[in-house]
Amino acid sequence: MFLKTIKVKQFRVLNDFDISFERKLSASVFPVGSLNGGGKSTLLQLIFVLLNCSPNESRCQYVKNLFSQDESLRKIFNEDSQQKKKEIIEVASMEVEVEDSTNSLDFSIVNNQFMGEEFDLGILAELDRRRGELIKYSGIDISYLESSLFSLQNEIDSGKNIGISEIRELHEIASNIKEEETLPISFRRVLSRYGSRLSFDREWIEVAANEFNFAFQKIQQKVDDLSEIIRDLTKYISSHRDKEKEINNKLKELGYLLLTRLGDYHVLVCKTEITIEEFKKISEKIYLCSSSTQAFLFLERKEVHSLFSRLETQDIANYFKYFCQVLSELPCLYMYDFSLVNQITDSFKKASDKDRAQAISTGGTYGSYLSELISDLNSFFQNKDITVSPDLDRVIFKVKGKNIELSPEDLSHGELKRIGIYTWLKYTQVENSVVLMDEIETGLHPDWQYEIVNELQKWSSGNQFILATHSYEVCEAVTPAHVKDLNPKLTRSRSKID
């Protein structure tokens, strides 16, 4: 996989510019430089969102977030259908080489009167909204809840006394639909002692039993309401799916893939000859690496805002909670800081699982994945050994030859960053991919900044690295032709690669 060119028409500070990454240059590491605010990070995020998120429906929110960060686009999305002026807004064009064939991907935002056709994009927006709603309930098995309530009702009708097990069951149903807070306080009192060695408070069980009937009816009503909502959503989606297909087919005939709905009257489309399935395959080979405190344009604005507001413990906690969810939804996103411990412990878990699997398949002989991993990671440091806690939850470093234990936070920022990137590239098998890295130099000594460029190539195979950087040392590790400058174009005294 190789990103050959990117042209951006207009997106935030990126204005009518193009960059070529030359296949001829054998070191596939391309530093991209600009002044602060010159658009390096924006460029990486734009590439990531267009190539990684846009073909995957489950990541559409990130595409919407990104485009809502461009003021002129935001204005256009807010226009109503009568005001619409431009039927096509070109965003970016890219050429991606996959297995020796070059694929063009031209991304545009179009409105409902695109190319002389009338598209009912309102339906798509509505479908989107309802799908989003339905996703919220995706963990709820409504028929299972209904049958649980039915059998609980039968028990009550048959005159059975209300006890701990009935209270527990109703609480479980309520927590399934996130309504446990509506249960009386007596339920919580009883359940908090359940399973503990403390004797049950008989008085509270009696109170809960008296309040059970009312609580039961309340939860039953909630389940009924939810069942109706889900039924309506499913019905709408299935009855309008044909309409969506029709729009999709119409666009396909015009050579476009339908990607993301942006407001009621606009969609992101891509003019290309590849199918959406092929595009999805490309998307799994596009990675973005950065640090968790970067103001990501593709995240919810209010969440990012909380990170840059006056420090309040709860806001920060909420941001990182949100960020964890983002990382689980975007497996190609790697954070130098945030993902580090997980990355290393996951590698240990995977290696240990592989050893166990081998023991099962061979009838008792454990594999050597874990010991190989440990020796590989130990060769990384001159004077430290690395291991994880027995529950595979914590990374531990030990000073070689001494029994001094160190936590990750005792190591230098640079050491942690290097081992993190190495483990991530090697043990999540990032290969033949486009890896977009933002400010890799942060925390690295200038000598290490030079060296990391060589190491990236040594640690993985077939990857193209695009590095947004301010570092001269990072650039010095490759030739001037590798370095792409986003600053206003100067006249060069000589031409570079043809």
Added chain:
Amino acid sequence: MESSEENSIWEHARKILRSPRIQNKPIILCEGEIQERKSRNPSSYALREKVPDSKFYKDCLPSKYSREHCPVFVNCGGRSDVIKTFQAISWLLEEDSEKYYISHTDNLFVIIDLDLSPNTIEEYQYSNTEKIFEALYPNFIRLTGNTKNHKIFTTGLIHREAYFVLPQLLDVYKEFYPKVMYRGKILELRSIYEVALSHILENRGLKKNYEVIKNRFTRLGMNLPENIMDLEEYCKENFFLKNSDLMPIELLLFSNIKELFWKELEFEGGNDIFLKDQLEMQIAKFFSSHLDEVFHIRHILDRICQPYHSEG
């Protein structure tokens, strides 16, 4: 050191000493265009015409030295400028070391090309570059001399570009994309030896310094003909026949490989100086990860860096 040209050497020496980058590291002065360091950012690097000459030496470093006590390489101009800069630094430190980031020359080293003509060195244990060469390479192929007290190292072949045609690099050229072309054909390293032979009589520097070269070979137990006109024939008989399968690296003690080979290299489908830089980087990487007795630059770097590494 009084001319304006030499004033700039003093100025450069002061700049080196005032750079915080030189602290606690080996400092290696080498040949190459002096970099004006007004600003060090990606844009200024992108506008460079060529990669800095010192990059080759830096990329030859084995990875074990590249993070711990990684040397600072400083371009100082031509061979004699490098030597003069070394001397200027020594004098400046003797005069007043308080002003600078280092107080003595313990960490200061020089790597220069052997070239055809000897370069005189004042106030140094060896009076010229030829004497250094003799001390470092008593048996020609191997750097076997005691280097403990050496600060100035010469290459063991005529210049660094001569290392680019060593037969061990065949795979580097073979794997390089786009294909490397030489005189209209896909490069075959052996052809450069034939070209070098046929150009012996056109090599003015060789004519001028033939006595020096004769001495080089006498020390190796080979008596070059008295008349340079007979040298081509002598080489054919003695170098090629001796080892018909190998390339005669004796030629690399006097042939102008820089002009005959490196400057003439081309690439299939179009030329660009950056492709040559790229190729040079690949060659340096090869030297950084392979050991052979004739990879002198790698051995010099090892000898300079090893003491720092064991300390670390």
